Amino acid sequence: MHKLKLFSGNSNINLAEEISQYLGISLGEATVSTFSDGEIFVKIGENVRGTDTFVVQSSSEPVNTNIMELLILIDALKRASAKEITAVIPYYGYSRQDRKDQPRVPITAKLVADLVAVAGAHRVLTIDLHAGQIQGFFNIPVDHLYASPVLLDYFRTKDFNDLIIVSPDAGGVERARAFAKKMNVGLAIIDKRREGPNQTKIMNIIGDVANRDILILDDMIDTAGTISQAALAIKKKGANRIYASCTHAVLSGPAMERLNDAPIEEVIVTNTVPPKGEGDLYRKIKVLSVASLLGEAIKRIHQETSVSSLFV
Helix, strand or coil, rough: CCCCEEEEECCCHHHHHHHHHHHCECCEEEEEECCCCEEEEEEEECCCCCCEEEEEECCCCHHHHHHHHHHHHHHHHHHHHCCCCEEEEEECCCCCCCCCCCCCCCCCHHHHHHHHHHCCCCCCEEEECCCCCHHHHHHCCCCCCHHHHHHHHHHHHCCCCEEEECCCCCCHHHHHHHHHHHHCCEEEEEEEEEECCEEEEEEEEEECCCCCCCCEEEEEECCCHHHHHHHHHHCCCCCEEEEEEEEEEECCCCCHHHHHHHCCCEEEECCCCCCCCCCCCHHCEEEEEEHHHHHHHHHHHHCCCCHHHHHC
8 A cells, every 4th residue: 555645635634534544544745725816836745756646625615726726736746757646526516517408508517527637637536426427528437436335324223114215306316216225115206397596396296205204315415495395395295204315415505594494304414525514503414424435445446456346
């Protein structure tokens, strides 16, 4: 492992430190700072010539700053003669802009993929892309992990009463179905109509949710409009306890107020995005760590062994 080095930008240092502890190595020395005019400055503080380097950086808020930090870190490592550079992006921002769904709009998820490759990354390691086909936007290898093993370990310890997994929209059915199969429970689907960016309207619930415990499963919670409306609609249909879960807790704008007002017992998330805060406002949030999942993937990539068993 002496040829493995792990670096981090400023987006999710705590997760990077947890990964380094799992790997049994120290986090690499790097200065990532900002000039007074906003320009980002990076300096690698140790020799990386001929090493296998991994850069941990989520493109969470502030999104554009964190993406630029990642690109500049990659460029710095490339110019310092690192042998291999893997961009570890636990949360891949701009992933919702993955297609032209109206005239004259960009496909920004593809643009970001191009930027990462051009900067000098040889490989990308990420978790729960918003759309699996984003892997095809990259011209370099992508290891696409799922947080489901971490979430499953938690939910298997809970005492549910006739649990059913609910997909909050048609796009998440495959994810929810796979999770329901592993939990050996049923599946329900919410037919959602989106009225604009971050605006949704719940229409119909497909499946029987009356007198059952509910787990609403999604890949991310941003403004929490979908999750909160789904919980209200499900509760009106006679559901018992309602839980919500996602991999990426973006939690922007009115998200926390909506979650606290919704009939949800607990919201289980991972630390692909740094936890927003503590206290009564965040009383419903339970954060699980994906450090061991990412750490094991990094170790296998470095040792050139199979990573496929982690793709579940």
